[in-house]
Amino acid sequence: MKNSEMSINNMHDHLLNSHIPVNHNIYGALKRSGYLMLRGESENLPSGMAIRNGYLKVAEKRFTTCDGKVTKYKYAAVTPEGLEHFKIKFANGELGA
Numbered sequence: 001m002k003n004s005e006m007s008i009n010n011m012h013d014h015l016l017n018s019h020i021p022v023n024h025n026i027y028g029a030l031k032r033s034g035y036l037m038l039r040g041e042s043e044n045l046p047s048g049m050a051i052r053n054g055y056l057k058v059a060e061k062r063f064t065t066c067d068g069k070v071t072k073y074k075y076a077a078v079t080p081e082g083l084e085h086f087k088i089k090f091a092n093g094e095l096g097a
Helices: 008-017 026-032 048-052 080-091
Strands: 056-064 070-078
Touching (some): 008 026, 008 070, 008 080, 048 056
Antiparallel strands (some): 056 070
């Protein structure tokens, strides 16, 4: 993840610190609005729409387990454009507070 991107959890904290109303289940709000995938291996990863619009992207973390295996973990990263988009959507109550 680049410095200009952030996780959804970090975005949640950023929105709260900016006094923008957002509930604790930000993943549910983003799923219901079509920004995140709902089920299966892609659950909580960005939807095609969110990627095409530049709001979210797939980021990857790698870590080594105690037995030496390298494991990849994919997650949704919020882009700077996405952060601005979601600030407006949550502030206007369009994604649920």
